[in-house]
Amino acid sequence: DAGITQSPRHKVTETGTPVTLRCHQTENHRYMYWYRQDPGHGLRLIHYSYGVKDTDKGEVSDGYSVSRSKTEDFLLTLESATSSQTSVYFCAISGAEGVTGELFFGEGSRLTVL
Amino acid sequence: GEDVEQSLFLSVREGDSSVINCTYTDSSSTYLYWYKQEPGAGLQLLTYIFSNMDMKQDQRLTVLLNKKDKHLSLRIADTQTGDSAIYFCAESLYSSASKIIFGSGTRLSIRP
Numbered sequence: 001d002a003g004i005t006q007s008p009r010h011k012v013t014e015t016g017t018p019v020t021l022r023c024h025q026t027e028n029h030r031y032m033y034w035y036r037q038d039p040g041h042g043l044r045l046i047h048y049s050y051g052v053k054d055t056d057k058g059e060v061s062d063g064y065s066v067s068r069s070k071t072e073d074f075l076l077t078l079e080s081a082t083s084s085q086t087s088v089y090f091c092a093i094s095g096a097e098g099v100t101g102e103l104f105f106g107e108g109s110r111l112t113v114l
Numbered sequence: 115g116e117d118v119e120q121s122l123f124l125s126v127r128e129g130d131s132s133v134i135n136c137t138y139t140d141s142s143s144t145y146l147y148w149y150k151q152e153p154g155a156g157l158q159l160l161t162y163i164f165s166n167m168d169m170k171q172d173q174r175l176t177v178l179l180n181k182k183d184k185h186l187s188l189r190i191a192d193t194q195t196g197d198s199a200i201y202f203c204a205e206s207l208y209s210s211a212s213k214i215i216f217g218s219g220t221r222l223s224i225r226p
Contacts, residue, residue, distance in 0.1 A: 004156075035216075040122070042202060042218035043157070090156055102147075103214060105156030 003027055004106040006091050012112045019078040021109050023091030025071075031094040032074040033058075033103065034066065036087040043090065049074055081113045118217035120203050125223045132190040134220045136203030139184060143205040146179060148188045151200040151219070160188070160201070195224050 003026030013019055023032060031050055035043040035058075045058030047066040055066050063085060065077045078085055088110050092103040120136045138146070144165050149157040163170045163177045163186075170177045176189040190197055203217040 040218055042118075043216040045214075092156075102159050102162070103149075103157070105158070107154075107156050 004091060004093055004104060006089075006106040006109045008109060009107065010110045012114065013081055014114050015082055016080050019081050019111065019113075021076045021089055021091075021111070023074045023076070023106060025074075025093050027093060027095065027104070028071060029093040029095035029104075030071075032068065033092040033094070034064070034074065034076045035090045035092060036060065037090060037108070038087050046076065046089075078111075081111075083113050085111065086113045087111060118203055118205055118215050120201075120217040120220045122218065123221050123223070125225060126193050128193060128195060128224050128226055130193055132188075132193045132197065132222055134188045134190075134201050134203075134222065136186040136188075136217055137184055138186065138203070138205045138215075140205060140207060140215075141181075141184065142207055145206040146177075146186050147202075147204040147206070147214070148175075148177065148186075149202040149204060149216075151202065153199075157202060190222075193222075193224055198222060198224050 005024045007022045033048040034046040037043050044060045046060055046064050047058055049055045049068040067075045088108045090108050091106040094103050117139045126132045145162050147162040148160045150160045151157045161172050161175050163179050174191045178187045200219040200221050202219045204214050207213040
């Protein structure tokens, strides 16, 4: 299994509070991604990173920011959480750009915003 | 635009074949994938097919690609209870791992 750890795995917070989710990898892969999974929507890309300090927006980036100061860590921050951000968040990594593009996923972080 | 569509549910009898279908809209897709998600877990790649192929077989799995109709299917032969999961179709654009679009997932349930 790819070495991907997400923390926290579960979090309950209140509207308006900041939240940071962490993704840590031990594979030294270049690409890291944050997706959210919601019923009926599948997985939607929030942000991704193609190297240290190199990030870009996905299809649902509003309300989220990311940072990657080290190859192994990719942080997702909700500056002021809203109920619409209640979701399961998945981190994924990929090291094979231009080949098959296979993604390896973490186990997910379930966030509930009350 | 980019869109991947699949039906939400499929129920099959144990031992029968399961066929999960997917349609996509972007003709520039280079790779198409099937991922499997078991309860409480992340997604795992089951199989993939390059866009210049029509079919790929891997043990009990058969992937068929109709590029003209932008239709992808996954057939699971001799479906077992361990195949119960959500199956996601996904497409990769421009050979780029940074641009993988997922469908909404098909929940496969197995009845005895």
